Amino acid sequence: MKENGGVHRCVIASITVKAPVREVWNVLTAYESLPE
Amino acid sequence: MSYEVNVMPRYNFPAIFLERIIGSDLPVNLQALACRAERDFEGDQKAGITESETSMTVPTSPSVSLDGAFCEKDKLTTGDLKESYPSSTFSPMPPPSNDLNNSWGMLGKACRLERRCMVDEVHLRRFDGQLVTDLLWLLSPGFPLPERAAFVLAVADKVILG
Numbered sequence: 001m002k003e004n005g006g007v008h009r010c011v012i013a014s015i016t017v018k019a020p021v022r023e024v025w026n027v028l029t030a031y032e033s034l035p036e
Numbered sequence: 037m038s039y040e041v042n043v044m045p046r047y048n049f050p051a052i053f054l055e056r057i058i059g060s061d062l063p064v065n066l067q068a069l070a071c072r073a074e075r076d077f078e079g080d081q082k083a084g085i086t087e088s089e090t091s092m093t094v095p096t097s098p099s100v101s102l103d104g105a106f107c108e109k110d111k112l113t114t115g116d117l118k119e120s121y122p123s124s125t126f127s128p129m130p131p132p133s134n135d136l137n138n139s140w141g142m143l144g145k146a147c148r149l150e151r152r153c154m155v156d157e158v159h160l161r162r163f164d165g166q167l168v169t170d171l172l173w174l175l176s177p178g179f180p181l182p183e184r185a186a187f188v189l190a191v192a193d194k195v196i197l198g
């Protein structure tokens with residue numbers, strides 16, 4: 001987390017996922033399952 | 037993949053706490069995302085293999101080793117959370133209630149893929165559990181762990197109401 005000018009903040013994170021992009025996208029967009 | 041989120045609080049809210057919440061939750065949410073994706077993918081792979089065996093077809097796809105190396109979700113404990121804030125004066129974490137879990141209602145607030153998300157009208161508007169919901173939703177993509185959510189709730193209560 002770093003300041004990016006004024007009130008702006010910039011946060012960068014990365015992770016390697018051993019799964020196809022499609023699988024990750026499916027998880028990202030499964031909104032109803034997010035609380036699980 | 038990058039997200040740009042604008043937060044325009046209507047009340048004074050110390051930015052440092054938002055920074056700490058986001059800074060601590062983002063890695064957890066990413067790990068949860070990876071865990072879920074890898075688990076689903078592994079399930080698909082097994083299903084594919086089973087199907088192939090049933091039909092006596094040799095699978096031609098390369099094998100993928102999925103040992104859950106990035107699946108840290110189950111390792112997170114209350115202790116881990118407290119260690120993240122060793123000098124905090126926050127109250128102990130309350131157990132996650134069903135009400136809280138039920139109020140994790142991204143339903144109706146979910147971003148539509150076809151248009152830009154407008155989350156700045158949602159967050160920091162209410163000084164109760166909904167704030168936590170919104171904060172965690174703000175941190176999506178990811179899966180808020182109940183323990184972490186409860187901790188954030190404790191933090192939020194302390195910061196805002198204390």
